[in-house]
Amino acid sequence: MAEVRDEVEKLQGQTGPVKILITDRIAREGVDFLREQLPAAQIDERPGLKPEQLKAIIGDYSALVVRSETQVTGDILSAAHNLKIVGRAGVGVDNIDTAAATRQGIIVVNSPTGNIMAAAEHTIAMLMALARHVPGADASMKAGKWEKSRFLGIEVRNKTLGVIGLGKVGMAVARRAQGLEMQIIAFDPFVSAEQARKSNVTMLSLEDVLKQADFITLHTSLTSGPNGTRGLIGEKELSIMKPGARLINCARGGLIDEEALLKALNENHVAGAALDVFSQEPIRDNALLKQLVAHERIIATPHLGASTEEAQVGVATDVAEQIVSVLNGGFPRAAVNAPLILPETLKILQPYMVLIEKIGRLYTQLQPEPLRKIELTYSGEIASYDLRPLQAALVKGLLESVSDAHVNMINAQVLAREWGIEIVEQKSTTPAEFANQVTVRVSSESTGSTANQDNYVNVISGTVMHDEPRIVQVGPYWTEFVPEGPILICRNIDQPGMIGLVGTVLGKAKVNIRHMDVGPSVRKARFYDTGRPSESALMVISVDNPIPQWALDEVNQTGTIYGVKMVNL
Numbered sequence: 001m002a003e004v005r006d007e008v009e010k011l012q013g014q015t016g017p018v019k020i021l022i023t024d025r026i027a028r029e030g031v032d033f034l035r036e037q038l039p040a041a042q043i044d045e046r047p048g049l050k051p052e053q054l055k056a057i058i059g060d061y062s063a064l065v066v067r068s069e070t071q072v073t074g075d076i077l078s079a080a081h082n083l084k085i086v087g088r089a090g091v092g093v094d095n096i097d098t099a100a101a102t103r104q105g106i107i108v109v110n111s112p113t114g115n116i117m118a119a120a121e122h123t124i125a126m127l128m129a130l131a132r133h134v135p136g137a138d139a140s141m142k143a144g145k146w147e148k149s150r151f152l153g154i155e156v157r158n159k160t161l162g163v164i165g166l167g168k169v170g171m172a173v174a175r176r177a178q179g180l181e182m183q184i185i186a187f188d189p190f191v192s193a194e195q196a197r198k199s200n201v202t203m204l205s206l207e208d209v210l211k212q213a214d215f216i217t218l219h220t221s222l223t224s225g226p227n228g229t230r231g232l233i234g235e236k237e238l239s240i241m242k243p244g245a246r247l248i249n250c251a252r253g254g255l256i257d258e259e260a261l262l263k264a265l266n267e268n269h270v271a272g273a274a275l276d277v278f279s280q281e282p283i284r285d286n287a288l289l290k291q292l293v294a295h296e297r298i299i300a301t302p303h304l305g306a307s308t309e310e311a312q313v314g315v316a317t318d319v320a321e322q323i324v325s326v327l328n329g330g331f332p333r334a335a336v337n338a339p340l341i342l343p344e345t346l347k348i349l350q351p352y353m354v355l356i357e358k359i360g361r362l363y364t365q366l367q368p369e370p371l372r373k374i375e376l377t378y379s380g381e382i383a384s385y386d387l388r389p390l391q392a393a394l395v396k397g398l399l400e401s402v403s404d405a406h407v408n409m410i411n412a413q414v415l416a417r418e419w420g421i422e423i424v425e426q427k428s429t430t431p432a433e434f435a436n437q438v439t440v441r442v443s444s445e446s447t448g449s450t451a452n453q454d455n456y457v458n459v460i461s462g463t464v465m466h467d468e469p470r471i472v473q474v475g476p477y478w479t480e481f482v483p484e485g486p487i488l489i490c491r492n493i494d495q496p497g498m499i500g501l502v503g504t505v506l507g508k509a510k511v512n513i514r515h516m517d518v519g520p521s522v523r524k525a526r527f528y529d530t531g532r533p534s535e536s537a538l539m540v541i542s543v544d545n546p547i548p549q550w551a552l553d554e555v556n557q558t559g560t561i562y563g564v565k566m567v568n569l
Ligand SMILES: NC(=O)c1ccc[n+]([C@@H]2O[C@H](COP(=O)([O-])OP(=O)(O)OC[C@H]3O[C@@H](n4cnc5c(N)ncnc54)[C@H](O)[C@@H]3O)[C@@H](O)[C@H]2O)c1
Pocket: 091, 092, 093, 112, 115, 116, 119, 164, 165, 166, 167, 168, 169, 170, 187, 188, 189, 190, 191, 219, 220, 221, 222, 227, 228, 229, 250, 251, 252, 276, 277, 303, 304, 305, 306, 307
């Protein structure tokens, strides 16, 4: 995440303070936390923005905070040039195009546990309201009536509750319903019968749950595709429900075919339904949804499942903490599209991330051509860590200098794939030449054709010494240099006088040499320009300032030194 910090600093330096945009109402505690922790940041609360308004301003912001109302579409993200993180103050991220965010290297975080209890309690409230007609009776009283016999209810005790989706909320609902002395049956393809039995829940097929339950409550997330949950409860499922059963949905609107539900209610097959979520929110002038919520046996709430003071404080601070962490160069703890790296691991990996990014940059500058395959070998203790950040740093080093792609840990693999680069990793905790070593072996358009002497860099290896990255092998040559700043890299015949030749030219050009290394070949690398095979060496000269072209040409014309290249690391 160093790149995130760098970018944030860049942003701070160039365009004023880091900007955070909040487009749905979140608890004050979350906003206050952001203000306290990021005092220099500009925090804008703009609820109710239209999509085109959001698109027009999103480019200025580094972080965006939403609940379920703001639709963070691919179109909006396409204008989010500075966005590092989208924070969802809640659980569901179906209003965020996470695939587009991933492609753009934007982290999406949520609060996976902050509103479980709120959603579970709302479900129980809906269950009891359905059983005892609480909203209808209240409306009747408010209309000045006393309709005692109209609102005959049922008890939930000894009734069967069918839970579809026995995850965090589903299980919390099951436990609470057990307290009401209900029998719990459930359908969830990802929960084992044995695991459920420990909680006194009987797992059945979807069909059996639908046939046996007096109340059915939905708690799956909304997913699309062939095995997705969209339309999970359609006409067929409603028809096999026990006649007179009641349905509750406090999960996601798209799980139920709303037209089929209206039909089942009108045919009196379903006795009632309690809905907190809808396929279109707010429902505005959607005729079907207006008809549905107006139905006398429907209880409707405007997506209130998470709307408790406690849950809102929980989800807002949860997300605010993660935004602060990411904008400060750290890691989020609940990223939807990024691997979790512990801070202690990150501290160990940080110098290797710098090293491997420099290896990528060095390769691209020495041998700029399309890559096919990268073989990454880690040896030593470093190999025992989660090394995904290193792979990302390498892709960043390789691609950023040749494209305008913004590469980070989120999108590195996607981008590598898009560029047709296959990355293979090998790990061994046994040290190689150095205690910890990272070796990058590259197959490109021309590697493998040893006859092409300019393309000798099929491997670059490095290590970390005293927290400082060092390159220790370039192609067939041993070397040792710190990959930092302007560096001249060339090859020479392995014979006396070569260093003096280069030194004289650089002296004439008034370029100060900071460090010099002449590395022999790992295996016999040949120097071909002389017409006779002789051994070659790699000369690496770190300089304080760029070398003028005439001086580079002069070095190149010596006849004994060739392949002269300036790189900037
Ligand atoms: N109304 C609200 O305000 C509110 C508040 C919180 C959560 N939610 C929603 O509630 C739902 C559940 O949240 P959670 O935190 O419990 O999620 P979760 O991921 O913990 O649980 C979802 C469960 O659904 C199961 N599942 C997946 N596909 C299934 C399928 N085809 N059939 C049956 N089960 C399937 C999964 O195995 C998992 O156990 C989500 O849609 C969430 O967005 C709504």
